[in-house]
Amino acid sequence: MLILGIESSCDETGVGLYDTSRGLLAHRLYSQIALHAQYGGVVPELASRDHVRKLIPLLRECLAAAGVAPADLDGVGYTAGPGLAGALLVGAAFAEAYAHGLGIPALPVHHLEGHLLSPLLSADPPRFPFVALLVSGGHTQLMRVTGVGAYELLGETVDDAAGEAFDKTAKLIGLDYPGGPALAALAEGGQAGVFKLPRPMLHSHDLQFSFSGLKTAVLTATKAPGWTEASRADLAAEFQEAVSDVLVSKAMAALRQCALKTLVVAGGVGANRRLRERLNLVAHRAGVRVHYPELEFCSDNGAMISLAAGLRFAAGEKGHRDGAFTVKPRWPLAELARPVV
Numbered sequence: 001m002l003i004l005g006i007e008s009s010c011d012e013t014g015v016g017l018y019d020t021s022r023g024l025l026a027h028r029l030y031s032q033i034a035l036h037a038q039y040g041g042v043v044p045e046l047a048s049r050d051h052v053r054k055l056i057p058l059l060r061e062c063l064a065a066a067g068v069a070p071a072d073l074d075g076v077g078y079t080a081g082p083g084l085a086g087a088l089l090v091g092a093a094f095a096e097a098y099a100h101g102l103g104i105p106a107l108p109v110h111h112l113e114g115h116l117l118s119p120l121l122s123a124d125p126p127r128f129p130f131v132a133l134l135v136s137g138g139h140t141q142l143m144r145v146t147g148v149g150a151y152e153l154l155g156e157t158v159d160d161a162a163g164e165a166f167d168k169t170a171k172l173i174g175l176d177y178p179g180g181p182a183l184a185a186l187a188e189g190g191q192a193g194v195f196k197l198p199r200p201m202l203h204s205h206d207l208q209f210s211f212s213g214l215k216t217a218v219l220t221a222t223k224a225p226g227w228t229e230a231s232r233a234d235l236a237a238e239f240q241e242a243v244s245d246v247l248v249s250k251a252m253a254a255l256r257q258c259a260l261k262t263l264v265v266a267g268g269v270g271a272n273r274r275l276r277e278r279l280n281l282v283a284h285r286a287g288v289r290v291h292y293p294e295l296e297f298c299s300d301n302g303a304m305i306s307l308a309a310g311l312r313f314a315a316g317e318k319g320h321r322d323g324a325f326t327v328k329p330r331w332p333l334a335e336l337a338r339p340v341v
C-alpha cells in the first residue's frame with residue numbers, strides 16, 4: 001500500500017510517501033522559521049496561510065521524487081492534532097478533499113504518534129515493546145509502547161516542555177528564535193558547573209517533570225552581579241546539563257519500572273548532542289539499547305505521518321471515505337485507540 005502523509009500542525013509543512021512494503025519513498029519539508037523569526041515565535045494565522053501556499057507544490061515535488069502518480073496512492077494520512085487549530089485545518093481539509101477526489105480512504109493521525117514511531121524509519125529500527133521518551137516543543141512524556149496504537153502514559157511535565165524550556169531560556173540569554181538549537185550550539189563552548197542550576201524533580205520518586213523553575217533560575221543568574229556576555233556559554237552548558245540530568249535519570253527509572261531494555265527518544269530535543277551522549281553512556285552501562293530517529297526526522301516532518309498512517313492501514317484500519325473531519329488542537333496520546341485489526 002502506498003500512503004501519503006501530510007503534516008501541518010505548527011510551523012512546518014511536511015509531506016511523505018510511505019510504501020508499506022518498500023518503506024519511505026520520498027518526503028519534502030518546508031519550515032516557516034524565517035517567516036516567524038521577526039515576531040519571536042509562531043504567529044498562528046501566518047502559519048495557516050503559509051501551509052496553504054506550500055502544501056500543493058511540496059506534494060508535487062514529493063510525488064515526482066518518488067516517481068509515483070496520485071492514482072498510485074492507496075490512502076492519505078494527515079495530522080489531525082494536537083497543534084494549532086488553523087494550521088491543522090489546512091492539512092486536514094486538503095487531505096480529506098484529495099482522498100475524496102481520488103476515491104481512497106483518509107485517516108486522521110496523532111502528531112505525537114508520528115514522533116514516537118519515527119525511529120522506525122531508520123535502518124536499525126527498535127522492536128516493540130519499548131519505553132519512549134518524547135521530548136518536543138510542546139510535550140515531555142514517558143510512554144510504555146507495546147505496539148502501534150498501544151501507548152501508556154508513565155509520566156509527563158507538569159508545566160513547560162523540555163523544548164519550550166530550551167526556547168524560553170535561549171530568549172532570556174538573548175538568542176534569536178527558535179532558540180533551542182542555538183542554545184545547544186552555544187553550550188558546546190561553555191562549561192557546566194560554573195553556574196549552579198537546580199535539577200527539578202530529580203528526586204520526586206515518580207516520572208513527572210517540571211522545567212518552568214529552571215527558566216526562572218536562569219533569569220536570576222543573568223541578573224546577578226558579575227554577569228557578562230562571556231558568561232552566556234557557561235550558563236547554556238549548565239542549563240543543558242540540568243535538563244539532560246533529569247531526562248536521563250527519569251528515562252532510566254521508566255525502563256526499570258517497566259522491566260524493559262529498549263528506549264526510543266523522539267521529538268526535537270532528541271536531536272540534542274549532549275543529551276544523546278549522556279543517554280548512550282548510562283544506557284550502555286545498564287545494557288539498554290537507545291534508538292533515535294534520523295536527525296532530519298527529530299523535528300516535525302511528513303515522513304513520520306505517512307509512516308504512522310501506513311502502519312495503521314497495514315494493521316487493518318479502514319479510515320473513512322465520506323470527507324468528514326474535525327481537528328483536535330488538544331488530544332492526549334493515551335486516548336488514542338488501538339488500530340482495529
Ligand code: ATP
Nearest residue numbers: 136137138139163180184267268269271272299300
Ligand atoms: P510538539 O511535537 O510537542 O507539538 P513541536 O512539533 O514544536 O512540538 P518538535 O518539532 O518535535 O516540537 O521540536 C521542536 C523543539 O525542539 C523546539 O523547542 C526546539 O528548540 C527543540 N530543539 C531542536 N533541536 C534542539 C537541540 N539540538 N537541542 C535542544 N533542543 C532542540
Ligand code: MG
Nearest residue numbers: 010011012300
Ligand atoms: Mg516547528
Ligand code: FE
Nearest residue numbers: 115136299300
Ligand atoms: Fe512535533
